[in-house]
Amino acid sequence: MHLPSHWLHSLIICLETLGKLASTVMRPVAERDIRASFINCSKGETKRLNPPRELADLPWADLDFLGWRDPGAPERAYLVAEHDGSLAGIALRVTSGAARGFTSRSMCSLCLTTHTNGGVALMTARRTGEAGRQGNTVGHYLCADLACSLYVRGRKEAPGGGPIDESLTVDEKAARVRANVAAFLAKVTGAST
Numbered sequence: 001m002h003l004p005s006h007w008l009h010s011l012i013i014c015l016e017t018l019g020k021l022a023s024t025v026m027r028p029v030a031e032r033d034i035r036a037s038f039i040n041c042s043k044g045e046t047k048r049l050n051p052p053r054e055l056a057d058l059p060w061a062d063l064d065f066l067g068w069r070d071p072g073a074p075e076r077a078y079l080v081a082e083h084d085g086s087l088a089g090i091a092l093r094v095t096s097g098a099a100r101g102f103t104s105r106s107m108c109s110l111c112l113t114t115h116t117n118g119g120v121a122l123m124t125a126r127r128t129g130e131a132g133r134q135g136n137t138v139g140h141y142l143c144a145d146l147a148c149s150l151y152v153r154g155r156k157e158a159p160g161g162g163p164i165d166e167s168l169t170v171d172e173k174a175a176r177v178r179a180n181v182a183a184f185l186a187k188v189t190g191a192s193t
């Protein structure tokens with residue numbers, strides 16, 4: 001069959017767009033892939049961490065990254081994302097809730113959702129390599145449940161808080177979450193400071 005060249009061109013553009021869309025959210029990953037992805041902790045720590053419960057049932061198509069609090073150790077949290085073509089996971093230490101007063105609000109630095117009453121927490125990641133061995137960390141205020149992807153898509157609401165007033169579309173907000181996660185990972189690996 002002979003297709004006119006402009007059809008073929010349109011088809012290529014369409015496939016390229018599909019490819020880009022497919023790479024925008026998380027592909028479902030297995031527990032072994034999660035454990036193998038960690039870049040800032042020891043093999044022993046990686047072995048001991050508790051993966052998210054009911055991994056297969058997560059809303060993967062709505063996740064810009066996989067983030068969770070360790071069900072067995074609440075002061076530990078994890079973030080796994082696709083970074084530079086492969087899966088990168090970082091272990092985080094939850095050092096404090098950002099909001100002390102009941103009415104004070106804090107904002108997540110990844111998704112810019114505001115929360116009250118401890119809905120945002122300061123989380124620090126040990127940097128990789130020599131910087132990490134010297135005790136250097138990178139800290140960010142993040143949604144305490146790491147459900148940023150669901151907040152920006154309106155699938156989860158922040159009681160007393162919510163999205164900031166801006167005119168971005170959901171796709172644009174999701175893209176910003178992914179860009180912020182990439183910047184966070186780059187700081188952890190020392191690719192940017």
Ligand SMILES: [Zn+2]
Nearest residue numbers: 108111143148
């Ligand atoms: Zn967030």
